[in-house]
Each structure stands twice: as C-alpha cells, then as structure tokens.
Amino acid sequence: MKKKALFISAVLAGGAVLGTAAVAQEQLPTHLKELKELGMHPGDAYVDEGREMFHKPGPNGKSCATCHGQDGVKLEGAYTKMPRYYKDIGKVADVDLRILACMTKYMGYDKKDKKFMKKFKKWSGPYRVPLASFVASLSNGMEINVQLDDPQEKEMYKLGEKLWFQRVGARDFSCGICHTVLAGKRIRLQGLPDPVKQKVYAHWPAYRFGSDRMWTMEDRTRSCYKAYFLYVKQWNQKKDWVKKPPPFSKWVIALELYMKKAANGATVEVPGLLR
Ligand code: HEC
Ligand code: HEC
Structure with a gap:
C-alpha cells in the first residue's frame, strides 16, 4: 500500500501530472x-x-458480401452490440476476432498459415484494421447498445471490470488508476481521458495522427498495457512483468466489453480522430 501511494505522489510531485481539464478529444x-x-x-x-x-x-x-450482403447491408448496426457471444464459434468476440473467425471458418483462409496470420495481425495489413473500420462504420449514427444476455457475456464483463481495477506490474498500475482516479489530469503532457464516463468507445476504431494509422480498440487496449505497465523485461523480476495480452485473447475482449457497455447510449461516430 505504501509503495502505491508513494509512486502516485512521486508522479504528482515530479510534475508529470498537471492541470485538470484535458480530455483526449479536446x-x-x-x-x-x-x-x-x-x-x-x-x-x-x-x-x-x-x-x-x-x-x-x-x-x-x-467474399464477406456473399453472406453479409452488398456493401454489408446485413451488418448495419451489428457493431453497436459487439463484443457479444456468437453461437457458431462458441465465444464472445470483438470485431477483430469476429472477422478472423469468419475468414478462417467461412472463406478458406487458414489460421495455421503463418503468412496469413502475420498479415492479419498487422496494423498496416489488408484485413483486420480496414475491415474492422468498415464494419464499425456501418453502425454510424446508431446508439451503442450492449446487452449482457448470455451467461458468457456476463462472465466476460465481470472479468473486464476486474481487470480494469486490478493493479499489476512493477509500477503497480491499473487501467483505473490512470483512467478513473487520475482522469482529467495530465501525464507527460497528455490528458488522461476517462474511457468509461466519456463513452469514448463511440469513436473507435480511431485514426491516431501521432502514429499515422488507424487503431482498433484491441490495439488501444493492448498498447496501454505495453506502454504503461512496465512490460519490458529489463527488470528481470518475474513478478513484475506484465505481458501485453495476446491479440484476440479473453483479457483484451473482456476489457473492451467493459468499456463498450459503459458507452451504451452514445452514438457511433467512426473513424475517430485523435492526436
Ligand atoms: C459463409 C458465410 C460468411 C462469410 C463469407 C463471412 N461471414 Fe461473417 N458471419 C457469418 C456467420 C454465420 C456469423 C454469425 C452470425 C450470428 O451468430 O449472428 C457472422 C458474423 C459476422 C459479424 C457479426 C455480426 C453480428 O450481427 O454481430 C461480423 C461483423 C462479420 N460476420 C463480418 C464478416 C466479414 C468482415 C467477413 C469477410 C472478411 C465475413 N463476415 C465473412 C458468416 C459469414
Ligand atoms: C499510466 C497511465 C495509463 C494506464 C495505466 C492506462 N492508460 Fe490508457 N491511456 C493513457 C493515456 C495517456 C492515453 C491517451 C493517449 C493519447 O492521447 O494518445 C490513453 C488512452 C486510452 C484510451 C483511448 C481514450 C480515447 O480518448 O479514446 C483507452 C480506451 C485506454 N487508454 C484504455 C486503457 C486500458 C483498457 C488500460 C488498462 C489495460 C489502460 N488504458 C491503462 C494512459 C494510461
């Protein structure tokens, strides 16, 4: 406990956290x-x-259109309810995983094909990010409406809520410390948004100007783990490592579900544009 309190005050005293009013969109x-x-x-x-x-x-x-209609007409509004449970794959899926599942289960792409998977995971690859952005855009103007009807969805949501507040890693951080407790303050001159209260999910996937590319919420979530939880192995102390959770893993999707549910009622407006 002492260690945690000390770290926070060190950050504050060091001037890394300043001001109060900043949020990402502003x-x-x-x-x-x-x-x-x-x-x-x-x-x-x-x-x-x-x-x-x-x-x-x-x-x-x-093609995707074979099953989901010309220009994806049958997927209009689908993104407002994702992540959700899908019977055909027996999993709660976010948009990234859902697309991967459709490509491998229904279109003849092979998950064991390393070349395909490498391309699929890639930010600049032709599949995941562009397809996720297109699918999300089919819900533009509609309200986010995540319902936890299925028991697997409820369980996933609980996991997401737990992970949000769980303190881990050498810095003993949690998503909630930055985004709930310190929300509105600045860290390294960046305003700390409150993704829950501000319903930021409505503008994801988002184009981040600083990195010149589009990010899905998978990318954002995994990157916050990597950037802020002391993921580097230089500490050489096993207990202090926090690995970036693998893509399409339940930890990532659980956090997404937690944030998306919090965004219920907000209107989808993608792609977002962030600094
Ligand atoms: C052979 C048919 C088929 C093809 C081809 C296909 N899908 Fe699917 N897709 C499905 C089925 C089946 C489901 C599950 C529907 C359900 O449970 O509501 C699904 C679900 C989805 C969903 C979630 C829909 C919702 O209502 O939540 C998205 C998004 C999606 N597919 C995107 C794609 C994309 C993008 C492609 C092309 C890369 C693609 N699909 C190719 C059959 C297909
Ligand atoms: C040490 C502080 C810190 C921690 C811990 C942290 N983040 Fe972040 N996060 C940030 C900062 C700073 C930004 C804004 C980045 C920017 O402006 O480019 C951000 C941005 C975000 C955004 C985008 C907000 C928007 O405006 O659209 C989401 C979503 C997010 N983080 C989720 C998470 C999740 C999930 C976790 C836990 C796994 C987490 N963050 C942990 C500092 C943190």
Missing part, C-alpha cells in the same frame, strides 16, 4: 480539427480499403 490540435471540418479524414482511406476487401473473394471463392 486535445485535438487545430490543424486536425480543420482537416476534419474540411471532410478530409485520413481514417476514411481505411474504411474505403475495408469496403473493397469486403467484396473480394477469399480462397474458397466466397
């Missing part, structure tokens, strides 16, 4: 706001790429 620099107002959103290129991919036949000749 931080958007003027040139980005202008770009957005001009209708020139760099994230739109991903949505377009995803739409193209959606109509492209896979190894077995089927």
Whole structure:
C-alpha cells in the first residue's frame, strides 16, 4: 500500500501530472480539427480499403458480401452490440476476432498459415484494421447498445471490470488508476481521458495522427498495457512483468466489453480522430 501511494505522489510531485481539464478529444490540435471540418479524414482511406476487401473473394471463392450482403447491408448496426457471444464459434468476440473467425471458418483462409496470420495481425495489413473500420462504420449514427444476455457475456464483463481495477506490474498500475482516479489530469503532457464516463468507445476504431494509422480498440487496449505497465523485461523480476495480452485473447475482449457497455447510449461516430 505504501509503495502505491508513494509512486502516485512521486508522479504528482515530479510534475508529470498537471492541470485538470484535458480530455483526449479536446486535445485535438487545430490543424486536425480543420482537416476534419474540411471532410478530409485520413481514417476514411481505411474504411474505403475495408469496403473493397469486403467484396473480394477469399480462397474458397466466397467474399464477406456473399453472406453479409452488398456493401454489408446485413451488418448495419451489428457493431453497436459487439463484443457479444456468437453461437457458431462458441465465444464472445470483438470485431477483430469476429472477422478472423469468419475468414478462417467461412472463406478458406487458414489460421495455421503463418503468412496469413502475420498479415492479419498487422496494423498496416489488408484485413483486420480496414475491415474492422468498415464494419464499425456501418453502425454510424446508431446508439451503442450492449446487452449482457448470455451467461458468457456476463462472465466476460465481470472479468473486464476486474481487470480494469486490478493493479499489476512493477509500477503497480491499473487501467483505473490512470483512467478513473487520475482522469482529467495530465501525464507527460497528455490528458488522461476517462474511457468509461466519456463513452469514448463511440469513436473507435480511431485514426491516431501521432502514429499515422488507424487503431482498433484491441490495439488501444493492448498498447496501454505495453506502454504503461512496465512490460519490458529489463527488470528481470518475474513478478513484475506484465505481458501485453495476446491479440484476440479473453483479457483484451473482456476489457473492451467493459468499456463498450459503459458507452451504451452514445452514438457511433467512426473513424475517430485523435492526436
Ligand atoms: C459463409 C458465410 C460468411 C462469410 C463469407 C463471412 N461471414 Fe461473417 N458471419 C457469418 C456467420 C454465420 C456469423 C454469425 C452470425 C450470428 O451468430 O449472428 C457472422 C458474423 C459476422 C459479424 C457479426 C455480426 C453480428 O450481427 O454481430 C461480423 C461483423 C462479420 N460476420 C463480418 C464478416 C466479414 C468482415 C467477413 C469477410 C472478411 C465475413 N463476415 C465473412 C458468416 C459469414
Ligand atoms: C499510466 C497511465 C495509463 C494506464 C495505466 C492506462 N492508460 Fe490508457 N491511456 C493513457 C493515456 C495517456 C492515453 C491517451 C493517449 C493519447 O492521447 O494518445 C490513453 C488512452 C486510452 C484510451 C483511448 C481514450 C480515447 O480518448 O479514446 C483507452 C480506451 C485506454 N487508454 C484504455 C486503457 C486500458 C483498457 C488500460 C488498462 C489495460 C489502460 N488504458 C491503462 C494512459 C494510461
């Protein structure tokens, strides 16, 4: 307990946390706001790429459109309810995992094909991020409405809530310390958003200008683990390591479900644009 309190006060005293009013969207620099107002959103290129991919036949000749309709008409609104439980795969899936499941189960792509998986996981690859962006965009203007009807969804949500507040790693951090307790303050000049109260899920997937690419919520969640929990192995003390959870793993999806449920009622507006 003492260690935790000390660390927080060290951060505060060191001046790393300053100010109170900043949140991510308000931080958007003027040139980005202008770009957005001009209708020139760099994230739109991903949505377009995803739409193209959606109509492209896979190894077995089927495309996403074969099952989900021209321009994805049958997927309109689907993103407002995700992550959710899917009977055909027996899992709670977020958009990233759902797309992977459809490609491997229904289109002839092979999960054991290392080349395919490498491309699939990649930020700049042709599949995951563009397709997720396109699928999410089909819910634009609709309200997020995550229901925990299935027992597996309830369990996943509970895990997400637990992980949100669970303190781990050499810094003894939790998502909640930065995003609930310290929300509104600044860390390294970045405002700490409160993804729960601010219902930020409504603008994910988002284009992050600083890294020049689109991120899905999987990417964001895994990156916060990597960036802030002392994931590097230099400490050489096993108990202090926090590994970045693997892609499509239950830990990532549980946290997503926790944040998405909190965003119920917010209107989907993707792709988001962040600094
Ligand atoms: C052969 C048919 C088939 C193909 C091809 C296919 N899917 Fe699916 N997809 C399904 C089935 C079945 C489900 C599960 C539906 C359910 O349980 O409601 C599903 C579910 C989904 C969902 C969730 C829908 C919801 O209502 O929550 C998304 C998103 C999705 N697919 C995207 C894609 C994308 C993107 C592609 C192409 C990369 C694709 N699918 C290719 C059959 C297919
Ligand atoms: C040490 C502080 C810290 C911790 C711990 C942390 N984050 Fe973050 N997080 C940040 C900062 C700073 C940003 C804003 C980054 C930016 O502006 O580019 C951020 C951004 C986010 C966002 C995007 C918010 C938006 O405006 O759209 C989400 C979602 C998020 N974090 C989730 C998590 C989750 C889930 C965890 C736990 C696994 C976590 N964070 C742990 C500091 C933290």
